[in-house]
Amino acid sequence: MCAKKRDTRKIILDAALKLFSEKGFSATTTREIAYEARCAEGTIFRYFPTKKDILISLARPAALHGLKQVFEDLPETNDKTVLQSIIENRLKVISENMKLLKVIITEAQFHEEIRKEVYENIGAEILGALAGYIEKRIDKGIFRPLDSVIAARIFGGMFLSFLISKYMLPPEKFDEEDQKVYLQEIVNIFLHGIVKKEGDNT
Amino acid sequence: MCAKKRDTRKIILDAALKLFSEKGFSATTTREIAYEARCAEGTIFRYFPTKKDILISLARPAALHGLKQVFEDLPETNDKTVLQSIIENRLKVISENMKLLKVIITEAQFHEEIRKEVYENIGAEILGALAGYIEKRIDKGIFRPLDSVIAARIFGGMFLSFLISKYMLPPEKFDEEDQKVYLQEIVNIFLHGIVKKEGDNT
Amino acid sequence: MCAKKRDTRKIILDAALKLFSEKGFSATTTREIAYEARCAEGTIFRYFPTKKDILISLARPAALHGLKQVFEDLPETNDKTVLQSIIENRLKVISENMKLLKVIITEAQFHEEIRKEVYENIGAEILGALAGYIEKRIDKGIFRPLDSVIAARIFGGMFLSFLISKYMLPPEKFDEEDQKVYLQEIVNIFLHGIVKKEGDNT
Amino acid sequence: MCAKKRDTRKIILDAALKLFSEKGFSATTTREIAYEARCAEGTIFRYFPTKKDILISLARPAALHGLKQVFEDLPETNDKTVLQSIIENRLKVISENMKLLKVIITEAQFHEEIRKEVYENIGAEILGALAGYIEKRIDKGIFRPLDSVIAARIFGGMFLSFLISKYMLPPEKFDEEDQKVYLQEIVNIFLHGIVKKEGDNT
DNA sequence: GATGAATGAGGCTTCATTCAT
């Protein structure tokens, strides 16, 4: 009785995710969601009391789980190439969750509930993992001493700028080669910027 | 009876800007805009054929003009403290336009017209100015050779992470001191990451 | 649970027909139609994308079909009394569709779509049938040779003048007796006017 | 103080007439009338308390005067060619007033005030003149005895069918030649239909 | 559990009318 039956709830969530990411939450109608999910409009309300509850469900820990992996369990080898290749791998996870990320980032501005979920998950846990990694490297004297949370956020911002370029620029303005160089430079700049240098006591 | 007759158009634009930035474009009603602008709903449509036209007017080059100066005419003294203080100064312009910036960034995702406006103003011109500055420093052998556009974007992302922290985090989690340190670290990491080092031939 | 579920579409069409014929298309509001149809305003738009689509649906061939029979299959006995009684009989069809006819004729002036529908139905087919009848009588030498289409239109005009008198004059100015005489004279004048006379070589 | 000043009232009436005849009364906005009359919207209301009053003013005796001429002062020569040529001449008056006629006929259905004006002017006077003419011919034994009012209305209907053909059919379907024949046949049918014949005692 | 017709509040927009200049 477990796996087989068409999981309507999941289907509706997927449909909503697709549409929210394309048109935004307010501009998406329940009728469109029903059509995309190939179910009746009424069915949606058997699973979600309210349209807004669909949005909130998308920001639930379970849904965000995919995103958490991005900065989790970072190995402590700091060699430039290793870090870069890891980041490239993680990018796959991001790409798979891009639609969700877009919805979350956009709607978090306007909905307290989403914002809270984001802080407690992405904010605390995800960036926390990265900050933890940075902390350890500082302790080992490899990175210079700085606020690891701030450093993690800055790195997140660099990464974000990559995502913005990748997903909002027209493809001809940001090709495969650009992407590769971009990621290399993020790692370069960040590592060079954070690494401890002889005689540096800032 | 002197010059300043109540400029209704401007008042409506301001009201819309406030509400769009608080609730998003779709979630803001023309009735709310009218109420905020203290005019009749019908009056709005004497100045804007369509609700969407209010949004577009907000994103017009004229509106974005203020933001252009942020990275324009950067002095070529590269000393860390100078750069940092400059950036702090420019931040005032950003802060004054933050509401607009938020609306523009959010709605650019969903409206082709806005997106174009953004590319041609924020994208091309602003980041272009920063890229030009970086280019000159590379030529002088101060920065290591890298793609100046990518570097500019990365810096933009770092900056963006600051804005996100400043405007989305609850104030008690990001106080004046945090902000100062954050900006310092952006400059530190970026400069150290981009500067040419002895024996570096990456 | 049997067959006849409340046919909302038909009910809305009937309500619209009544109101359009009383107040005209533009002066009728969808709220009034909903009230007359005893349904919610929103319900109307489940069946018709647009108010104008209600009007167009009213003018669809299906709706005009009833009117086509008016001059169809006219027997070729030309005796005055026969023709007159026939016309009186057909009048029933007209009367039953008078509201529709009024709407169609009125709105055809302003809506291209309606006009086309009218030409292809009332114009071409109905008058065509009458013209065909006239043609046959000409061939038999009973009517004098003339343009049968024009003759049909002229007859239509005579008939129209009757309808105008019947439906626009206050009833006390156009009683049963008047109607009878009016129809007799239409037939008289038309037949005398169209019949071939000895020594007539117009 | 009499002739020279731009007669705003007349200009507004003309503008309204043009638009009412093109789009109908309800579908015409005061803004459009103001634009067509090259005056401010507010100016309209200095001359007409209400939009509807513009319409009513159009149906005033003074405005209808032109139309009255059509059947007035008919000479009593009944010769076919004379009558036909007269009608052709009168047609000029009709053409000049066609816009007004269209508005009057259309809106009379929906506005009591207009309807009354039409009865008392067009109905009584215009058709009355024609009926008087017919009466005289009957008295002289040239037309057979019949209800002259009905006969006048029937003739009016024939004429109306001509106007409908002329103003609603696409021009290529109703050329100059058609028009000439049409008018000839109206006269033919009417005269032959109404004339007294030997041995006719209907 | 699923459906989809029905609802009615409310959204965007229009428009006749008013009124200060």
Place this chain on the structure above:
DNA sequence: CATGAATGAAGCCTCATTCAT
């Protein structure tokens, strides 16, 4: 007299939500 900005009621239409089947 003329103007045209402002009004707000009302029009058309949308949409989240309900409910009988």
